[in-house]
Amino acid sequence: MTPGDAGLWAELLSACEEVDRVGEHYDEADCAEELTAPDLDLAADSLLVLDGGRPVAAAMMPLRTGGFRRVVVDGAVHPAYRGRGLGTALLDRARRRAAQRDAVVALWVDDALPDAVALASGSGLTPVRWWAELRRDLAQPVRPVPLPDGLRMVGLGPVYDADRWDEPLRIAHNAAFVDHWGSTALSAQEWRHHETGSRNFRPEVSVAACTPSGDVAGYVLAMEFTAETARTGIRELHVATVGTVREWRGRGVAGALLARVLAAGAAAGYARSSLTVDADNPTGALGVYGRAGFAAHRRRTTWTGPAATPA
Numbered sequence: 001m002t003p004g005d006a007g008l009w010a011e012l013l014s015a016c017e018e019v020d021r022v023g024e025h026y027d028e029a030d031c032a033e034e035l036t037a038p039d040l041d042l043a044a045d046s047l048l049v050l051d052g053g054r055p056v057a058a059a060m061m062p063l064r065t066g067g068f069r070r071v072v073v074d075g076a077v078h079p080a081y082r083g084r085g086l087g088t089a090l091l092d093r094a095r096r097r098a099a100q101r102d103a104v105v106a107l108w109v110d111d112a113l114p115d116a117v118a119l120a121s122g123s124g125l126t127p128v129r130w131w132a133e134l135r136r137d138l139a140q141p142v143r144p145v146p147l148p149d150g151l152r153m154v155g156l157g158p159v160y161d162a163d164r165w166d167e168p169l170r171i172a173h174n175a176a177f178v179d180h181w182g183s184t185a186l187s188a189q190e191w192r193h194h195e196t197g198s199r200n201f202r203p204e205v206s207v208a209a210c211t212p213s214g215d216v217a218g219y220v221l222a223m224e225f226t227a228e229t230a231r232t233g234i235r236e237l238h239v240a241t242v243g244t245v246r247e248w249r250g251r252g253v254a255g256a257l258l259a260r261v262l263a264a265g266a267a268a269g270y271a272r273s274s275l276t277v278d279a280d281n282p283t284g285a286l287g288v289y290g291r292a293g294f295a296a297h298r299r300r301t302t303w304t305g306p307a308a309t310p311a
Helices: 003-020 028-035 086-100 114-122 162-176 188-196 226-232 253-267 285-291
Strands: 046-051 054-060 070-077 104-110 126-137 152-155 207-210 216-223 236-244 272-278 295-305
Touching: 003 028, 003 046, 003 054, 003 070, 028 226, 046 086, 054 086, 070 086, 086 104, 086 114, 104 114, 114 295, 152 253, 162 188, 162 207, 162 216, 162 236, 207 253, 216 253, 226 236, 236 253, 253 285, 272 285
Parallel strands: 070 104, 236 272
Antiparallel strands: 046 054, 054 070, 104 295, 126 272, 126 295, 152 207, 207 216, 216 236
16 A cells, blocks of 8 residues: 555445444544554555455554564455455465564454454464453543652643653653563654654643653553544543553552543543553553443454465
């Protein structure tokens, strides 16, 4: 694909959501943002299948190196073209790409999509990780949680100051996620593109906890997916990233920041909040989110398997 294919990719994803109903809505601007990611080699790591001018399948296959080398497959097949081997062909292409890069393949599958589960299991992949999507009704009261002594809470908006915050937040993020499964340290350019530079980032409801010296001990970045709000009419505050650096873990930093974000979201008119968490998160995040009022909504599974044997 090229950035000019954003509209075709969005058209395909919209057709898939009409049938799959997994709650994922993307528009052309979202797809264009993904297609300009600094860590993506479009010529080698993306594929668009057309029938005439109609988009019928697509895949992104970026390499990720955190923890282990893997080619992450994010694919879609138009509902009218399923059952013809397109999904298998996309996965085979990803396996060949993984072989070129001395990596395994990794496929994220929504457990509610039986065809996708069958593709993963029938292709010899193994389920290795489970992810819970949680939701919380923001009409329910939010209980304030105090920060531990030695920290102060600072809002990141309403106008985000990238020069002030990007580097301290990125440093804290890389430190906080160094022991998380599959996490890869982000460069300054990647941080800006995927996190604070995204059009969906909402600094006015995002916060950081800072030490007296100004270091970031923890943070919560929130987003609102513009395409989803336009499609559903429901304003959902997505808790995109929650991080606490190791020396401040276990003191209630994440719970205090999350309570502040949820209260700010409710005051700003959001109807509900969502987030995705690794079921085996090493920091006890599931307990933090449960105490904040979140409950399970959907589940996804990461399947991995060997690359194709080079010819």
